[in-house]
Amino acid sequence: MKKNDYVLVKNTVLNPSERAPQVPDDTKQVPLVMWVKGFLLEDSEIGQIAKVKTMTGRTVEGEVVDHNPRYEHDFGDFVEELLYVGNQIRDIISEVE
Numbered sequence: 001m002k003k004n005d006y007v008l009v010k011n012t013v014l015n016p017s018e019r020a021p022q023v024p025d026d027t028k029q030v031p032l033v034m035w036v037k038g039f040l041l042e043d044s045e046i047g048q049i050a051k052v053k054t055m056t057g058r059t060v061e062g063e064v065v066d067h068n069p070r071y072e073h074d075f076g077d078f079v080e081e082l083l084y085v086g087n088q089i090r091d092i093i094s095e096v097e
Contacts, residue, residue, distance in 0.1 A: 001067050005040050008069040009052055009062030036060045037069055 001007060014032040038052030044064050051061045 001040060001045060001064070002043055003040050006037065006068055007040055007044075007050070007052060007064050008035060008037050008066040009050065009060065010035050010065050011060070011062035034060075034062070036062060040064075 011034045012031045013034050016029055016031055019028045019032065036052065036054060038054040038058075038060060041051040041053055041059070044050035046064050046067070048064055049061060050064050051059055053059055
């Protein structure tokens with residue numbers, strides 16, 4: 001990958017032994033990891049440590065894990081009840097008016 005390519009980097013912020021004592025036990029067993037998207041400040045490859053500049057102008061260093069990362073979130077499985085909510089709300093509002 002070349003300088004200015006858009007990438008995803010990860011960085012371990014806290015190791016399990018450094019986690020706060022009040023966090024749940026299952027949370028204490030894993031590191032706290034930061035994931036950041038940004039533009040490479042130097043040529044790099046997947047698995048290498050590199051610096052990136054974020055959209056907000058911060059410079060962050062981490063392990064390059066993806067090139068041109070995409071959004072992979074969604075709103076979960078289909079919920080049939082939500083098909084009718086909009087119409088029900090319009091009916092309720094029209095009754096109040």
